[in-house]
Amino acid sequence: MAILIDGKKVAKEILENLADETVFMNPVPGLAVIIVGEDAASKIYVNSKKKKAAELGFNSIVVELPENVSQQELLNKIEELNNDDKIDGILVQMPLPEHINKNDVIEKINPLKDVDCFHPYNVGKIASGNKPYVYPCTPKGIIRLLEYYDIEIEGKNTVVVGRSNIVGRPMAQMLLNMNATVTICHSRTKNLGEITKTADILICAAGKANLITEDMVKDGAVVIDVGINRNKDGKLCGDVDFSSVEKKASYITPVPGGVGPMTICSLMVNTIDLHRIQKNI
Ligand code: NAP
Numbered sequence: 001m002a003i004l005i006d007g008k009k010v011a012k013e014i015l016e017n018l019a020d021e022t023v024f025m026n027p028v029p030g031l032a033v034i035i036v037g038e039d040a041a042s043k044i045y046v047n048s049k050k051k052k053a054a055e056l057g058f059n060s061i062v063v064e065l066p067e068n069v070s071q072q073e074l075l076n077k078i079e080e081l082n083n084d085d086k087i088d089g090i091l092v093q094m095p096l097p098e099h100i101n102k103n104d105v106i107e108k109i110n111p112l113k114d115v116d117c118f119h120p121y122n123v124g125k126i127a128s129g130n131k132p133y134v135y136p137c138t139p140k141g142i143i144r145l146l147e148y149y150d151i152e153i154e155g156k157n158t159v160v161v162g163r164s165n166i167v168g169r170p171m172a173q174m175l176l177n178m179n180a181t182v183t184i185c186h187s188r189t190k191n192l193g194e195i196t197k198t199a200d201i202l203i204c205a206a207g208k209a210n211l212i213t214e215d216m217v218k219d220g221a222v223v224i225d226v227g228i229n230r231n232k233d234g235k236l237c238g239d240v241d242f243s244s245v246e247k248k249a250s251y252i253t254p255v256p257g258g259v260g261p262m263t264i265c266s267l268m269v270n271t272i273d274l275h276r277i278q279k280n281i
Contacts, residue, residue: 019055214248
């Protein structure tokens with residue numbers, strides 16, 4: 001039976017340590033989250049980010065813009081935040097309405113304030129084997145979990161299912177930079193199970209409930225489930241068929257309580273790191 005990787009516990013520990021540090025900071029770190037429109041899920045994510053930042057004593061602001069905001073108005077708002085000394089990190093909540101060019105928005109953010117690591121400058125740093133100002137939140141949280149549980153990465157066969165800019169791609173590149181042997185799978189991959197079965201560390205970020213079943217996992221593999229889905233009963237679940245795979249894996253993350261809490265935790269760590277860089281402390 002696998003050891004449960006308890007992201008909730010690890011995130012709590014990290015956040016408690018952060019709170020001890022931020023209490024002495026003056027000025028305090030600043031995080032601005034921009035949300036466009038009324039997407040219910042986005043609002044929930046944004047509120048939890050705001051709440052966590054406020055708990056840590058950050059200058060935490062949420063900029064709410066209407067669905068029909070023009071591209072130029074949004075870019076102007078980002079420019080304003082780029083020039084605001086009280087803001088160290090800027091995050092634009094995705095998805096954006098269709099009339100907005102997402103790439104232009106991301107590129108408008110000063111790379112020094114790119115708290116999500118979406119800007120091509122920072123993405124390019126990772127892709128070229130160098131360090132960005134801060135790493136993207138979800139992959140960073142996953143690496144922290146592996147390190148916390150003393151799971152070696154170097155030389156391991158790792159398989160990443162998913163190639164999104166938010167999770168799959170940066171995850172694969174970060175693992176490569178840490179000397180893992182990396183395979184990336186996606187929706188056009190043939191014989192997915194044959195490939196996932198080669199993984200010492202399997203990271204699944206496809207957003208498909210029960211995509212990974214027991215027969216697709218090697219005995220003793222470390223299984224990291226990034227997916228957030230609803231099963232037939234409406235309950236939250238990941239991409240991995242947890243009840244069967246946990247019997248075969250050596251370590252496994254639950255959903256909820258695995259990767260999710262680490263993502264928001266990384267966002268807070270990133271805000272503090274950007275604050276330190278910008279304020280030279
Ligand atoms: P995304 O942009 O939809 O990307 C999904 C990726 O999975 C794509 O690359 C897609 O391939 C691939 N894929 C889809 N179906 C597949 C299949 N049957 N076999 C193999 N690959 C398949 O999603 P995302 O933003 O990366 O998020 C992925 C999941 O993680 C979602 O459930 C999301 O809610 C969750 N998530 C969780 C956290 C967290 O903190 N826990 C953070 C971010 C995301 P193609 O490229 O070929 O389309």
